[in-house]
Amino acid sequence: MAERQWEVSSTAPAKPVDFIREIINDDLESGRHTKVVTRFPPEPNGFLHIGHAKSICLNFGLALEYRDRLPGSATRCHLRFDDTDPTKEETLYEEAIKEDVRWLGFEWDGLYHASDYFEKMFEYAEHLIMSGKAYVCSLTDPEVKEYRGSLTTPGRNSPYRERSVDENVDLFRRMRKGEFKDGEHTLRARIDMASANMKMRDPLLYRIRHATHHMTGDAWCIYPMYDYAHPISDAIEGITHSICTLEFENNRELYDWVIDNLMEYAKFPSRPRQYEFARLSLNYTVMSKRRLLELVEGKHVSGWDDPRLPTIAGMRRRGYTPESIRAFCASVGVAKANSTVDMAQLEFCIRDDLNQKAPRVLAVLKPLKVVIENFPEADVEELDASYWPHDVPREGSRKVPFCREIYIEQDDFMLEPPKDFYRLAPGQEVRLRYAYTITCTDVVKDSAGNVTELRCRYDPETLGRNPEGRKVKGTIHWVSARHAVDAEIRLYDRLLSEEAPPTGKDSDFLEAINPNALTVVTGCKLERSLGEAKPGERFQFERQGYFVVDVKDSKPGALVFNRIVTMKDSWARAQKK
Numbered sequence: 001m002a003e004r005q006w007e008v009s010s011t012a013p014a015k016p017v018d019f020i021r022e023i024i025n026d027d028l029e030s031g032r033h034t035k036v037v038t039r040f041p042p043e044p045n046g047f048l049h050i051g052h053a054k055s056i057c058l059n060f061g062l063a064l065e066y067r068d069r070l071p072g073s074a075t076r077c078h079l080r081f082d083d084t085d086p087t088k089e090e091t092l093y094e095e096a097i098k099e100d101v102r103w104l105g106f107e108w109d110g111l112y113h114a115s116d117y118f119e120k121m122f123e124y125a126e127h128l129i130m131s132g133k134a135y136v137c138s139l140t141d142p143e144v145k146e147y148r149g150s151l152t153t154p155g156r157n158s159p160y161r162e163r164s165v166d167e168n169v170d171l172f173r174r175m176r177k178g179e180f181k182d183g184e185h186t187l188r189a190r191i192d193m194a195s196a197n198m199k200m201r202d203p204l205l206y207r208i209r210h211a212t213h214h215m216t217g218d219a220w221c222i223y224p225m226y227d228y229a230h231p232i233s234d235a236i237e238g239i240t241h242s243i244c245t246l247e248f249e250n251n252r253e254l255y256d257w258v259i260d261n262l263m264e265y266a267k268f269p270s271r272p273r274q275y276e277f278a279r280l281s282l283n284y285t286v287m288s289k290r291r292l293l294e295l296v297e298g299k300h301v302s303g304w305d306d307p308r309l310p311t312i313a314g315m316r317r318r319g320y321t322p323e324s325i326r327a328f329c330a331s332v333g334v335a336k337a338n339s340t341v342d343m344a345q346l347e348f349c350i351r352d353d354l355n356q357k358a359p360r361v362l363a364v365l366k367p368l369k370v371v372i373e374n375f376p377e378a379d380v381e382e383l384d385a386s387y388w389p390h391d392v393p394r395e396g397s398r399k400v401p402f403c404r405e406i407y408i409e410q411d412d413f414m415l416e417p418p419k420d421f422y423r424l425a426p427g428q429e430v431r432l433r434y435a436y437t438i439t440c441t442d443v444v445k446d447s448a449g450n451v452t453e454l455r456c457r458y459d460p461e462t463l464g465r466n467p468e469g470r471k472v473k474g475t476i477h478w479v480s481a482r483h484a485v486d487a488e489i490r491l492y493d494r495l496l497s498e499e500a501p502p503t504g505k506d507s508d509f510l511e512a513i514n515p516n517a518l519t520v521v522t523g524c525k526l527e528r529s530l531g532e533a534k535p536g537e538r539f540q541f542e543r544q545g546y547f548v549v550d551v552k553d554s555k556p557g558a559l560v561f562n563r564i565v566t567m568k569d570s571w572a573r574a575q576k577k
């Protein structure tokens with residue numbers, strides 16, 4: 001599959017080596033590592049979004065990049081499901097995540113689950129207990145919080161902190177056997193309740209959850225916490241560089257603590273280290289899975305693959321290409337400070353990619369009938385129309401039929417046009433793309449005064465050349481009425497009408513949803529050739545934007561198209577006004 005190959009759009013600016021690559025280069029040069037093993041560790045509790053794409057491109061991209069420098073087996077990227085919370089996770093999400101990673105063009109060098117290591121993690125926890133590094137705590141959740149102290153005050157030791165090793169081992173084993181209710185006990189690391197880093201104040205390692213897990217079923221009723229499970233999973237898999245987002249900066253000390261205290265006992269194949277990079281944020285949308293879930297479950301959108309969403313599935317259905325998303329991630333780069341990227345940058349990347357890939361065709365979204373009075377009723381003229389503009393080095397064309405009755409866009413006609421309106425108006429001449437010039441001679445209106453039809457005359461001397469002595473400034477698109485194919489077109493726009501969702505209550509962001517994020521236009525008229533269009537095929541509708549045949553709802557004879565992106569950044573212009 002051509003889409004599998006890693007390629008950054010040729011127009012993406014060349015970036016200097018980022019700090020992650022600098023670290024890896026140093027590690028290889030100093031001999032600290034002879035391998036580059038990364039992982040992408042999604043929690044299967046929702047669909048992936050464009051932020052995850054950044055992490056995917058980075059982790060899988062590194063394994064591919066260093067393949068040039070290191071022997072074959074020395075570079076790997078694992079897909080690991082971080083499935084430590086049985087209450088939120090599902091197989092359905094795992095399947096969706098795998099599909100999305102592959103669609104983005106990557107293949108994992110191993111598929112793992114944190115739950116693969118539950119038995120090992122239990123054994124290691126016992127080892128920590130035996131070495132006095134962990135204890136069973138019987139404080140309630142609120143008590144744990146209270147004992148933890150704050151950023152300015154140290155915490156207090158749990159009254160259970162001095163339990164004997166024997167008692168701890170016994171309690172921990174009975175926790176596993178299911179002798180206790182949820183919340184009755186936890187296993188905590190025995191570190192330092194006065195640490196300046198709150199994460200080091202005897203963090204939870206295990207909690208009791210009587211819940212069925214989608215992989216391990218009812219085998220377990222105690223589940224490890226992320227901060228314990230993640231470093232162990234990394235170390236068991238021989239991960240060398242464990243890359244995560246900045247909000248885990250304070251967790252790094254605990255990550256190292258877990259590894260350091262188990263390294264000798266467990267004989268891990270690598271000593272992984274955690275590195276944090278800036279997460280991707282985009283304006284005019286929401287990205288956290290919690291909010292996306294709320295949109296889906298609250299039926300504010302049609303599902304996880306609704307084209308308004310920044311999910312990979314939504315963007316795929318919207319018509320984005322994997323190449324454009326990878327180019328976008330490359331253009332954003334890998335930084336150490338969080339920032340918000342403008343949606344226009346993503347839109348630029350998809351236009352840039354489709355400019356080279358999407359054949360140009362004619363489609364009328366809001367049709368206005370035009371009768372060309374001097375064109376014979378029965379005639380059809382088949383005109384040559386190239387699929388590509390001059391600056392795209394591709395070949396291919398089709399015939400477009402020209403007839404007495406055609407459709408043009410309602411917006412391309414004005415009864416009383418301003419001076420700089422170069423399209424159609426009473427007495428005004430315009431060029432029809434690939435065809436002749438026409439002049440409007442009469443306007444037909446209904447009883448309410450709406451324009452329902454135009455009467456025009458065409459100039460047979462103007463095919464492929466300008467009329468003598470007349471300047472025709474405007475060119476408009478059109479389709480033959482007799483040959484047109486009907487379609488429904490879904491115009492998609494940004495999910496939010498504001499750059500950032502309002503701060504405040506969690507669901508307040510729902511109020512910022514752009515009511516025009518989806519406009520359904522029916523009765524659109526497409527040129528004949530589009531009758532053959534297949535689901536997933538992308539086109540540029542001249543002057544309108546890029547469109548894709550919807551993969552779910554489009555049927556032969558009842559075509560549905562999605563607008564991927566407009567031709568220009570109309571949003572920026574509208575904002576300026």
Ligand code: ATP
Pocket residue numbers: 040041042043044050051052054055243244245278279280281287288289290
């Ligand atoms: P969210 O915060 O959107 O709910 P998450 O971080 O809980 O997502 P995970 O499934 O835990 O989602 O993420 C898997 C990986 O993707 C993690 O390594 C995480 O750091 C990375 N990731 C998640 N969101 C982003 C983002 N916006 N930009 C870059 N990487 C991200």
Ligand code: MG
Pocket residue numbers: 043
């Ligand atoms: Mg998470």
